[in-house]
Amino acid sequence: MTAYLLRRTAFLVVSLLLAAAVLFLLLRLLPGDPANSLLSVGATPDQIAAARHQIGTDRPLAAQFVSWIGQMATFDLGTSFVSTLPVGPEIASRLAVTVPLTLLSFALAVVVALPVGFVAAHKADTWYGTLLSGVSQLGIAVPVFWVGMLLITVFSLSLRVLPAGGFPQDDWADPAQALTSLVLPVVTIALVMAASLIRYVRSATLDVLGSDYLRTSRALGSSFARAMWRHGLRNAIVPVISILGIELATTFLGAVVVESVFALPGLGGMLVKGLAQHDYPVIQGILFVSTLVVLVIGFVADLAQRLIDPRLRHSLARDAR
Amino acid sequence: MSAQARTARRRSLPLTAGCVLVGLVVAVAVVSLFWVPFTPDDTSGDRLMPPGLPHLLGTDKLGRDLLTQLMIGARIALAAGAGSVVLGGVIGLAAGLAAGFATRWLDDVVSALLDILIAFPTLLLAMLVAATQTASLTSAIVAIGLAMSAIVARLTRVLVKRVLAQDYITASRTSGTSWPRVIAEHVLPNIWPTLTVNLALQFGLAVLAEASLSYLGLGAPPPNASWGRMLAEAQASVFIAPVGVIAPGVLIVLLVVGVNLVADGLRDVADPTRRRRRR
Numbered sequence: 001m002t003a004y005l006l007r008r009t010a011f012l013v014v015s016l017l018l019a020a021a022v023l024f025l026l027l028r029l030l031p032g033d034p035a036n037s038l039l040s041v042g043a044t045p046d047q048i049a050a051a052r053h054q055i056g057t058d059r060p061l062a063a064q065f066v067s068w069i070g071q072m073a074t075f076d077l078g079t080s081f082v083s084t085l086p087v088g089p090e091i092a093s094r095l096a097v098t099v100p101l102t103l104l105s106f107a108l109a110v111v112v113a114l115p116v117g118f119v120a121a122h123k124a125d126t127w128y129g130t131l132l133s134g135v136s137q138l139g140i141a142v143p144v145f146w147v148g149m150l151l152i153t154v155f156s157l158s159l160r161v162l163p164a165g166g167f168p169q170d171d172w173a174d175p176a177q178a179l180t181s182l183v184l185p186v187v188t189i190a191l192v193m194a195a196s197l198i199r200y201v202r203s204a205t206l207d208v209l210g211s212d213y214l215r216t217s218r219a220l221g222s223s224f225a226r227a228m229w230r231h232g233l234r235n236a237i238v239p240v241i242s243i244l245g246i247e248l249a250t251t252f253l254g255a256v257v258v259e260s261v262f263a264l265p266g267l268g269g270m271l272v273k274g275l276a277q278h279d280y281p282v283i284q285g286i287l288f289v290s291t292l293v294v295l296v297i298g299f300v301a302d303l304a305q306r307l308i309d310p311r312l313r314h315s316l317a318r319d320a321r
Numbered sequence: 322m323s324a325q326a327r328t329a330r331r332r333s334l335p336l337t338a339g340c341v342l343v344g345l346v347v348a349v350a351v352v353s354l355f356w357v358p359f360t361p362d363d364t365s366g367d368r369l370m371p372p373g374l375p376h377l378l379g380t381d382k383l384g385r386d387l388l389t390q391l392m393i394g395a396r397i398a399l400a401a402g403a404g405s406v407v408l409g410g411v412i413g414l415a416a417g418l419a420a421g422f423a424t425r426w427l428d429d430v431v432s433a434l435l436d437i438l439i440a441f442p443t444l445l446l447a448m449l450v451a452a453t454q455t456a457s458l459t460s461a462i463v464a465i466g467l468a469m470s471a472i473v474a475r476l477t478r479v480l481v482k483r484v485l486a487q488d489y490i491t492a493s494r495t496s497g498t499s500w501p502r503v504i505a506e507h508v509l510p511n512i513w514p515t516l517t518v519n520l521a522l523q524f525g526l527a528v529l530a531e532a533s534l535s536y537l538g539l540g541a542p543p544p545n546a547s548w549g550r551m552l553a554e555a556q557a558s559v560f561i562a563p564v565g566v567i568a569p570g571v572l573i574v575l576l577v578v579g580v581n582l583v584a585d586g587l588r589d590v591a592d593p594t595r596r597r598r599r600r
Binding site: 011014015018019022026027137138140141142143144145146149150153157253256257260271272275287290291295298 | 433434436437445448449525529532533536537549552556559560566570573574577578581582
């Protein structure tokens with residue numbers, strides 16, 4: 001386990017460095033000069049050169065990359081080209097919206113999907129089992145932003161019970177108000193996410209229900225509930241955990257679209273604005289933090305799987321990945 | 322009807338239903354190549370008209386005919402799906418084959434790269450690519466296709482490794498068959514069924530990704546009506562002209578459900594063991 005932990009941590013660090021390099025290069029391929037965002041139309045060549053010097057884009061690429069990685073190592077994400085404010089604190093304040101949004105949606109989706117997926121498999125032959133599978137089939141085909149639009153129409157515009165978008169100016173100073181403005185976005189993401197989770201839970205449960213070990217356990221006199229608890233759940237949960245990791249990461253980054261539907265001041269809005277203004281430190285900072293989050297989620301999901309399933313612990317790390 | 326025939330019919334039901342749904346959208350797209358009620362940039366109609374004559378489904382906030390836009394949108398959705406699948410499929414297959422055959426350390430490097438690419442979801446990658454060019458249908462397809470290629474490559478790699486471990490490959494090599502022939506005669510035919518099912522699912526995901534991108538303004542620019550952008554534009558006038566908010570969304574769902582049903586149907590045809598288990 002220690003050897004695996006070391007290997008996996010090394011993989012995490014190398015991945016992060018690689019991702020940072022890819023990000024950095026990809027951004028430099030963006031057409032358009034960030035210096036232009038600082039200046040008004042009709043700036044003289046001298047002014048453009050001065051602006052480039054000020055933000056450091058006149059230095060060689062390698063030098064820019066090294067100083068950027070150096071900054072990252074000390075948790076300094078640089079300053080925005082456009083607003084000249086430090087990027088780190090702004091990202092942190094945006095995360096105060098995006099992280100609760102992601103975690104609440106995720107929790108709601110899991111709470112809905114686990115029992116529904118189980119029932120859809122256990123009762124696959126009944127009309128409601130079929131209905132549940134059908135609904136989840138429909139759910140994975142629905143664009144998430146459309147769900148948001150429809151929910152706004154019903155709950156904000158028609159019934160007027162929930163805000164259509166926005167977030168309190170003072171963030172979480174009034175938690176009730178902040179939570180209220182997150183209700184519709186959370187439900188939107190959770191609905192779409194639960195639909196795809198249900199399918200995975202259902203298929204993992206079907207595998208277990210058809211397994212020899214469950215039949216043996218029943219034949220030896222265990223009740224269905226006990227056989228499921230002792231043997232079924234542990235087996236079914238392993239593939240589901242790796243899916244959960246991927247889903248959590250997807251939600252975190254997919255929040256971009258939903259934040260835009262509900263005009264939430266999250267990471268997504270900041271990224272869209274940064275892209276439009278060619279604000280390299282902002283884009284790099286957000287993508288770096290996002291990549292870090294995504295890689296750490298994958299790391300935790302892998303570890304959790306190993307803790308639950310001893311077979312993975314004893315097999316070669318290579319095959320398990 | 323015998324039990325066997327009944328199962329066979331139930332099995333083909335998703336495939337049939339899926340083909341009908343996808344066929345409908347394809348038919349609309351084909352018709353739109355030859356005939357649409359109005360030209361897409363014709364703003365002569367009154368704004369936000371309800372369904373009626375001459376605008377069967379009404380007009381949008383600029384007075385453009387909704388039916389026309391929906392028909393052209395079908396073309397764009399299918400182009401986005403097909404373009405991404407072809408691009409992602411070709412790159413992914415090539416990379417996956419290479420990784421599947423590669424020596425251990427090269428395979429490690431490629432797998433690590435793929436893991437990182439996959440950790441980066443389609444939408445974010447697509448936003449980056451779309452931002453490196455001016456947003457267009459092509460930039461959206463390139464972005465979605467590239468993101469997809471990582472997923473296809475990872476799947477191909479696993480499938481290739483599984484086939485290469487079989488005894489018949491060793492037998493074939495021992496009797497002097499060249500690697501290219503082994504690939505053509507044994508590897509590709511064996512991985513093809515699973516790959517096709519996955520590509521069908523990816524087609525649906527590509528349609529959804531394109532809708533999201535154009536909703537954010539990173540897809541096909543006007544007057545090309547993409548369903549995603551139609552939704553973004555109609556959002557403000559949902560009570561005056563509800564058709565504009567409902568119709569494009571319903572069409573996206575129908576197309577993606579159709580494609581997913583086709584994928585399910587193909588999977589049941591391709592994998593008899595799964596079929597038995599499911600029943």
